[in-house]
Amino acid sequence: xxxxxxxxxxxxxxxxxxxxxxxxxxxxxxxxxxxxxxxxxxxxxxxxxxxxxxxxxxxxxxxxxxxxxxxxxxxxxxxxxxxxxxxxxxxxxxxxxxxxxxxxx
Numbered sequence: 065x066x067x068x069x070x071x072x073x074x075x076x077x078x079x080x081x082x083x084x085x086x087x088x089x090x091x092x093x094x095x096x097x098x099x100x101x102x103x104x105x106x107x108x109x110x111x112x113x114x115x116x117x118x119x120x121x122x123x124x125x126x127x128x129x130x131x132x133x134x135x136x137x138x139x140x141x142x143x144x145x146x147x148x149x150x151x152x153x154x155x156x157x158x159x160x161x162x163x164x165x166x167x168x169x
Contacts, residue, residue, distance in 0.1 A: 070164035071095065077153030086147055099169040116162035124162075133158075 076088040099105050122130055136144055137155040144150060 067108065068111055068160070068168050069098070069108045070111045070113055071169040072112055072157075072160045072164065073152065074157045074160050077151070078157040079151040079153070080149040081151070088151075104165050109162065113160050113163035113167040115156070115159040116166055120166060121162055 076091050078086065078091075079088055080086045098108075118130065133144060133155065135141075136150065137152065140152070142150060
């Protein structure tokens with residue numbers, strides 16, 4: 065059985081700003097490290113996900129939560145709560161991440 069690697073270039077667009085551990089550089093460093101070992105890279109089942117549909121998201125999260133997140137991005141709010149920093153591409157990245165969970169399942 066092959067190990068799946070679910071990733072999408074949009075993940076590098078989730079930029080939480082200086083000093084936060086979730087940065088595009090972190091994603092890029094991991095991807096570069098994986099690609100350095102060609103034999104390992106070739107052994108992976110690479111999956112590039114599609115965006116998850118709103119209905120799939122709402123199967124795991126309430127409609128109110130989805131609306132809260134959607135509102136934040138539509139209005140340029142940079143935090144969903146005190147611990148969750150977002151950028152303007154984070155919403156799309158989150159939809160692809162959820163799509164990745166579906167594709168990898």
